[in-house]
Amino acid sequence: MNKKASLIIKTLVFLAILFTCFFGVTLLVERKSSFNKNQVFFEEAKKDHIDAFLLGSSHVINGVNPLQLFEEHGYTAYNLGGYGSVLLSSYWQMMLALDYCTPDLVVVDSYMLENDVRYIDDPNANVSSDELHLNIDRFPLSKTKYHAINDMFQNRDEKYPYFADFIVYHDRWKELGAEDFKRFTKDADVNRMMGAVMEYGTHSAEYSYVDYGAGFLEQETVGTTYLRRIIEECQSRNIQVVVVTLPFLAMYENQAAAHTATQIAAEYGVPSLNMLEIPGLIDINTDMEDPGHLNVLGCQKITACLGNFIAENCPLTDHREDSGYDNWNGYLGDFNAELAAKCEGNDDLYTQLMMLQLNSSDRTYSVSIRGASSVYADATLLRQLHSLGATEKLDQAAAAKCSYMLISDHGVITDFAGDSDQEFYIDTADGLFSYSPASDIYRVLYINGDTENNFLYSDDHAYADVQLLFFSNGVCTNHQYYTSDHFTYDYDQR
């Protein structure tokens, strides 16, 4: 071999090594959020295990749980919602995903249909273009991605970080952790909720939903244009479409956008579901993390509603009994186990009560509030207790600032208000409870006549405002104390 050929071969080998190492470094330093959110999509798409795409913004990420759809109907949907996504980015998210699989159904949320900003990097856009990294970083550079970036961005310099995210992520060298290195192993952290993210908080404000009697959007917007493009693209590929508007604290323009979405869907003959106008579907004060995003409780209700709507209007294949869907069953099991685990031991009182609303029909617990407690002024707490089943006795206790006790026996609620020496007996599946609210501080709860153990009083926690007790087979399995300091609750557990 002559010198020239040897040099060429050596150069090529060197370049191959260099680019391999460089590629490794790009994977190492990349922000893992997009990998985390979309990795399972690629795995399932490869197996052709995705029958529906869920498109939209963070409303969809938090509002529709694909695992619940699978559990209740056997539908396999992937949540492709993106934080800050407008219809323009949802369209391209769908196009990117379509390169990897063709679903039977696309569900698209109409939120921000009124948005009329052509480019995501427009300074007037009410979205952060940075958030788009979550949607598209994981998708390898392709012709579709090239068109997507060119269509979404007007500034050339803004496009580069999406073509090659190393441009923005190389500076992460200083924050690398174990998770970054796991990118090269099979135990990397991935979203096991099929793209969804559950929120476990609840807002503290008191909202009421107002129907503004809005009509329709007055003109075509960038949002309507891309909603039409989504529908047209799906119809050209024989994919069914459902246009939805998930519930949130919608203002006049949002309500007009929802009506317009319904109108556009009707134009194309596709089903639509405006959940803003389904009365009593959610309680905006307990089912939302904030005025825009559903919490896990709201998500459960919305997903159930959407699942039923799909079943009625465009049913998909039930895969629950199909072999090969191990991931779906495994992830569902993990999610249910997580929910069960979250039902007890939450240091946040609001989350704790929300989790009891979500999943308490299989247990016995009690909630006790001491007399003269300041928490009776906590409207959020009272609202949550009412949602759990507290009766007007709670309001009486709040008005009189006396002791209050709620006992839930597998969903059957009994409650007491007042301070007296009187003893109350409640026969539950987990034992016979004897309750006596002797005073503000000193209350008595015995089980099965065991007067040696008063579960409601201990010197250490005498001034705890709220006590939460879980029982099983006559034994208190968990005792949680919440002490309020201006509605910020200190937590202790025994």
Place this chain on the structure above:
Amino acid sequence: MQFVSLSFLLFLIITISVYFIIPKKIRYIWLLIASWVFYYKLSHKLLILLIAITVITYIAGILLDTPADSEKKKKPVLIAGIVLLLLTLGYFKYTGFLLETVKSLQSAMGLEPLEIAAKIALPIGISFYIFQAIGYLADCYMGKIEVEKNYFRLALFISFFPQVMSGPIERAGNMLPQFKKPQSFSYESMRDGLLLMMWGYFQKIIIADRLAVLVDHIYKSYENYSGTLLFLATVFYTLEIYTDFAGYSNIAIGSAKIMGIDIMQNFKQPYLSRSIPEFWRRWHISLSSWLRDYLYIPLGGNRKGYVRKLINICIVFAISGLWHGAAWTFVFWGLLHGLYQVIGILTKSLRESLIEKLSIDPQGFAIKLINTVVTFMLVNIGWIFFRAPSFKAAGYILKNMWKLKPWVLLDGTLFNLGLAEADIRLLVVALLVLTFVDILNYKGISIRKVLTEQTLWIRWIVYVAAFLFIVTCGVWGPGYDAASFIYSSF
């Protein structure tokens, strides 16, 4: 199109690939096209000015191409050519400065200041390419080189893209022959060029752009600082301007080297100098030697007596200061260096006798170290005037930086100057590497040469690791306010 950009790297790859594919005899045309495209991307319509300068220089050169004995005909042409070039430089660079100076004088004299404001954009690299053109005319006049008859080749000499922005200020005698007889592709040249570029990027985006954050942070509100932190800021700037400009020069020289074109060295470990004259033999060598050849010597150099020599030195350094920037702080910086030299000359015999009387070995390590430190400090003081926005700021810094507060090095203060903790630690390591490499180079040991003598796998590991380190830890991309090269504004 800054050197620190993906577009430049792409431009370089395309330019070099085409350069080696096309026939040798038209390569200079291709390089000229590439150079003008490069300059257009930098300065848009100011490319016309660059082309105009090449035309003026070409015509003046042709007019100088008369028999050697017709001195009387050549001199007016030379003077006219140089005056025209300097007027162009003066108009674009110094109009605003002159107006401001006149206004200040009018104010000081109680007169109503002029109501004229100069809004003239400074063309990138104008100081560099005009000096290069003047050098060419002077060399033609002195008969050092033959007049270039091919306009495009001369235009390439003035516009050559690696240098047009910030030098090195090359000589026609070195460059024109290389354009006439281009080299064939050489693996060694490519490797050396790439390694030099990599070292340049290390200096620029690993060190200089991090130092820039610290320096800007302190200089922006210098009144809020005192003592060691101010002192550190001055040292940081001293290091920043070196790594920034040397980094630029290495990228420029390396880019040309890949094409087999040798550009003169611009820096030789200047901060290891033991005297101010040595510093100027090692700092911005292309400018220092230009000033020596085309200003100091024509002024008479040291041939016209002791006093005239000292005056000439001061003139040269004042002009050097003015060349760097249109502000009195730059002039003062130049004069200060002239003054350093004059004092050095005046006290030379005194210093030598003192060393002799104290029986100090002038070649001993201690005296070498003291000389190096003193020289560094003198240069450091000079840079304060170079960097400070005004004499007032420079005065404040100079007055308040001496109070010893060493605890700022240890109490986390450094981590609150705009750079993350990890960046500071990386910077310290990078500065140690820079010092190590400079010391080895000073001793005549070239790391590049040592590296190329290693076995293949060691070389490759070092190349790959260095590349990955620079692209990963370098200050570049969105989110950064990567400083453009300091000297590109001169």
